[in-house]
Amino acid sequence: MALSTLRIVWLYPDLLSTYGDRGNLLVLAHRARARGIDVEPMQIRSDQHIPHTADMYLIGGGEDGPQAVAADRLLQDGALSRAAEAGKPILAICAGYQLLGSSFYANGRAYEGLNILDLRSDRGPSRAVGEIAGEAAPQLGIGSITGFENHGGRTHLGEAVQPLARVTAGVGNDGATEGAWAGHVIGTYMHGPGLARNPKLADLLLGWAVGVNPAQLPPLDDTWPERLRYERFQALQTASQ
Numbered sequence: 578m579a580l581s582t583l584r585i586v587w588l589y590p591d592l593l594s595t596y597g598d599r600g601n602l603l604v605l606a607h608r609a610r611a612r613g614i615d616v617e618p619m620q621i622r623s624d625q626h627i628p629h630t631a632d633m634y635l636i637g638g639g640e641d642g643p644q645a646v647a648a649d650r651l652l653q654d655g656a657l658s659r660a661a662e663a664g665k666p667i668l669a670i671c672a673g674y675q676l677l678g679s680s681f682y683a684n685g686r687a688y689e690g691l692n693i694l695d696l697r698s699d700r701g702p703s704r705a706v707g708e709i710a711g712e713a714a715p716q717l718g719i720g721s722i723t724g725f726e727n728h729g730g731r732t733h734l735g736e737a738v739q740p741l742a743r744v745t746a747g748v749g750n751d752g753a754t755e756g757a758w759a760g761h762v763i764g765t766y767m768h769g770p771g772l773a774r775n776p777k778l779a780d781l782l783l784g785w786a787v788g789v790n791p792a793q794l795p796p797l798d799d800t801w802p803e804r805l806r807y808e809r810f811q812a813l814q815t816a817s818q
């Protein structure tokens with residue numbers, strides 16, 4: 578593999594990290610180290626400059642107020658937009674996902690987003706709270722997805738992005754699609770943390786970061802993540818009966 582040390586930036590833990598989103602960093606670090614890749618996790622607070630040199634960037638979800646502050650600081654910093662242009666993998670969850678679009682709603686008004694993904698978010702008729710599941714875009718090769726969602730926003734995709742998944746339970750963007758991706762940037766409403774529940778999504782990001790086809794990463798023992806996934810999908814089936 579081309580990379581010996583994987584530098585993963587976890588953005589703004591002081592503003593955005595709800596429902597265990599920090600777990601995404603832990604999952605990526607574990608899955609990289611298990612393949613012999615050293616990991617340097619970097620937690621960058623909102624009063625710090627974002628390093629340009631990282632190999633992957635993570636941003637989590639949060640409430641409306643911190644989301645608006647985070648968007649403002651990210652716009653001023655500029656490094657996340659340059660990372661996207663440089664093809665660095667970015668995983669953004671919920672509030673972090675919404676602020677990658679052109680605009681989003683928080684506290685009753687629209688805010689400017691980073692325009693990294695061709696989408697915009699407004700408010701839905703009710704909060705979307707609970708399990709979310711779907712079938713991921715076949716090109717991604719990650720199969721079905723599972724997560725937990727809690728958001729008031731609804732997201733409308735433009736032509737330059739593809740839906741991450743087709744929704745089979747829950748709401749996601751609008752009840753039909755969930756999340757979005759373009760290049761190496763993925764946005765999703767899945768908390769949980771999302772990567773603990775979707776190890777193939779974690780490996781997709783890792784593969785992008787180290788420059789190998791994810792299918793060529795050495796396999797790991799995923800007994801426990803698979804049990805978790807089984808349990809979550811079963812819970813949805815039971816709830817729908």
Ligand SMILES: NC(=O)CC[C@H](N)C(=O)O
Binds near residue numbers: 729731
């Ligand atoms: N969980 C979240 O990140 C919520 C994002 C946003 N504040 C919304 O309610 O839509």
